[in-house]
Amino acid sequence: MKPAFSASPAPLARLVIASRESALAMWQAEHIKHRLQILYPQTEVSILGMTTQGDQILDVSLSKIGGKGLFVKELEAALADGRADLAVHSLKDVPMRMPEGFVLATIGDREDPLDAFVSNEYENLASLPAGSVVGTSSLRRESQLRARYPDLQVEPLRGNVQTRLRKLDEGLYAAIILAAAGLKRLGLHQRIRCVISSEESLPAVGQGALGIECRSDRTDVIALLQPLHDKNTAACVTAERAMSLKLNGSCQVPLGGFAEIQHGRLRMRGFVASPDGLQMLRAEAIGELENPEALGCEIAALLLAQGAGEILAALNG
Numbered sequence: 001m002k003p004a005f006s007a008s009p010a011p012l013a014r015l016v017i018a019s020r021e022s023a024l025a026m027w028q029a030e031h032i033k034h035r036l037q038i039l040y041p042q043t044e045v046s047i048l049g050m051t052t053q054g055d056q057i058l059d060v061s062l063s064k065i066g067g068k069g070l071f072v073k074e075l076e077a078a079l080a081d082g083r084a085d086l087a088v089h090s091l092k093d094v095p096m097r098m099p100e101g102f103v104l105a106t107i108g109d110r111e112d113p114l115d116a117f118v119s120n121e122y123e124n125l126a127s128l129p130a131g132s133v134v135g136t137s138s139l140r141r142e143s144q145l146r147a148r149y150p151d152l153q154v155e156p157l158r159g160n161v162q163t164r165l166r167k168l169d170e171g172l173y174a175a176i177i178l179a180a181a182g183l184k185r186l187g188l189h190q191r192i193r194c195v196i197s198s199e200e201s202l203p204a205v206g207q208g209a210l211g212i213e214c215r216s217d218r219t220d221v222i223a224l225l226q227p228l229h230d231k232n233t234a235a236c237v238t239a240e241r242a243m244s245l246k247l248n249g250s251c252q253v254p255l256g257g258f259a260e261i262q263h264g265r266l267r268m269r270g271f272v273a274s275p276d277g278l279q280m281l282r283a284e285a286i287g288e289l290e291n292p293e294a295l296g297c298e299i300a301a302l303l304l305a306q307g308a309g310e311i312l313a314a315l316n317g
Helices: 024-039 074-082 137-150 161-169 179-183 220-227 233-245 292-305 308-315
Strands: 014-020 044-050 086-090 100-111 115-120 131-136 151-155 175-179 194-196 209-215 255-262 265-272 281-286
Touching: 014 024, 014 074, 024 086, 024 161, 024 179, 024 209, 024 220, 024 233, 044 074, 074 086, 074 209, 100 151, 100 233, 115 179, 131 161, 137 151, 137 255, 137 265, 137 281, 161 179, 175 179, 175 281, 209 233, 209 281, 233 255, 233 265, 233 292, 265 292, 265 308, 281 292, 292 308
Parallel strands: 014 044, 014 086, 131 151, 131 175
Antiparallel strands: 086 209, 100 209, 115 175, 115 194, 255 265, 265 281
């Protein structure tokens, strides 16, 4: 629950945004910096670029080294010791359980939440010849690929967006799967051969949305951030994160969750799978915008009723 704050916050003299130093992370930080400068022209806004453990370890899949939380710990340390006032994250990188003393103060607007098919030779997944090598280090993407296209060869792919594209261009992969949001935010629309439908590749929880984190005692910062809050995006990703939290989701678990607003209500789909795609459990439900957590918990319950608990237990050892 967010702390109370004044309806008319007093601008601060200075705000420091903590960010990873990848091109995409810096784009996101610059985006928030620009919006804050428009809102509060008398406030000096700067960015503290940082390298996280997740950025440093590139030869091992995230699922084996602790998950996407490795992308946020150093930023949280900067918030804790006062070097920064807020941190901007890709929401899909933010663990479902926030550490004590920290809060997701604001959910920003959502870019395209879907996955993108990127290839220099082929138009889409269906056009790939049997045995083609597809790059992704997401267990979520891998399980769905293996379930739908068992003849493809899925290989790990780590690094920032530019590194992944370079590896494709070097011929190491026939195709790679990336988040459409990252490519579009970096102005790399032309690299997308096609956006993969959510029916074919259900997105990650929070994919495409920005999460802004700060210390829970910084009610001044929380108040200043409220104009950046997107209530529709927040409803969708709150449902998705509630599902993942109930399932104890992480990047060690192949699961996806995607909520969207249709006719004034929330439609949500979720899945849990085995990494090889041989077990694929799916659920869908409709809920109210005013209570997204309940919808996320309902999807989790439907998946658990199908046996998701057994898959999750086996994966979590």
